[in-house]
Amino acid sequence: MKKIIGFASFILILFFIFFSILPILWMISSSLKPAGEIYSMPPQFGLTALTFEHYKYVLFDTHMLRYFWNSIIVAGLTTLFSLGIAVLGGYGFARFKFKGKSIFSVAILFSQMLPLAVLLVPLYMLLSRMNLLDTYPGLILTYLMFTIPLTTWLIRGFLASIPRELEEVAMVDGCTRFQALLRVVIPVSTPAIFATGIYSFIVAWQEFLFALSFTNSKSVRTVPIGIANFIGQYGVNWGAIMAASVMVSLPVVFLFIIFFKQFISTFTEGMMKG
């Protein structure tokens, strides 16, 4: 019996590994094949003639480079702003009592559950009134709505586990509370802040619906929308689409693999508490 279960587990693990990785490997290999081999039946499994022609095409013959720049600006600034706001908010929630505190925290979690479609139309009209459609600030502001609730929540959880004595000592030594936050609390919570920062970056980097709805020019449009337009184009160039897909995945997969442990522990612990 034990042997059967062991063997079945082994087969199942293999299945999951293949299921997860095969579409990704196929994406990478298609991006590296010359056009002639991409459209061959049966498919070419070995990479006999490696080529970077699709990457060159995507980078230099399309607007994709500009879209990458836009994505970096938008995701980077979203991360910075959400960390600043979430550290303050998380600290406030972890350390103070005030009227309606529980209502506020419920409201923050609740906002995470709202269907995005409910926000689509009113935000579109709001941004259009403020002339923020098709601008970086408009998109960044929208993304804060995605990132702030969870980052605040995760950081609150982490800060609550830091002993108060740490700040009290700093404040006895003459720091104001805010200085104590900056000089004592933030340095000891860097790993957690960093992990939530990565989360914000990943969320903003791959967001689709609002980027699609709120941008329409080359100067603001982000990579995911660029790829979607690629697919929609007449005469689909699959090699180029796969190359662009690999490029949009690389930064986030890279961040994930390097900070795997930190990211997982912050995320799971934070979710379990919530």
Place this chain on the structure above:
Amino acid sequence: MKWGYEKGIIYILPVLLIIAFIVLFPLVYNIYLSFHQSSIYSPDLNFVGLNNYIKLFNDQSFIAGFKNTIVWTIGSVFFQILLGLIAALLLWRINYGKRVIQTIIMLPWIVPGIAAAASWRWLYHPDFGLINYIFSLFGFKSILWLGDPDLALAAVIVVNVWKMYPFVALMILARLQAIPKSVYEAAHIDGGNFWQIFFHITLPMIRSILSVLTLLLSIWAFNSFTFIYAMTGGGPARSSEIIGLKIYRDALKNMMFGQAASEALVLFAMMLIFSIVYLYYTYNWREESR
């Protein structure tokens, strides 16, 4: 040292402002919009009362979209939980190469949605796709995965499951690893077999995280947009159009803001009712089983 009451509000003020400005205000404004009408020909908002709502229930495409949303949500969540649970149980038992295998299995969750949509569209390609090639080895003719009204929605559900089951596995695994080993040692000494241990120890331990995950995944599935938009565009013949996509189309393509707002509000009400009923029952059930 006194931990003041009044100053704390300053720290959370930015959070509250953001939430008020981009969540609460739009929500209220959405309700207002749903009682008004505009179109691509007359962009001004006119008050029309409940008209938008009445229209919805006679709108075939809304009803079809609603059905698709239900199928999409149930199909996605069921298989996400099922595969995620199995993967978590397997990962939990591994002693060798655990981190590498875990990282590999997690990858779909990290790959951006649009890249996943693109690569699966390529896998599903009727003439040059890998999936049709594999099926052809077993004698199947070329299948139009995304072009067949009976298959399109299911084909995209597969992608949604692929993307999210790693997240489920991650959360369940974290919970499993928090169970003390002694619990299992005791069960083994008492002679419990594989299934007995699973149903009497493991499952009760992860029940709470399972119910949280079910709710979260359902909300996310209700909210999905990217996969359907990028893979089928709701087609063929609207057979895979979910409400989210219809709202986008009505609002931003047809400029029917009021109509879109009322659709969004109905979707929101459905989710709210589902969440409340779900929480009520899981909570009661857990109380009883104690």
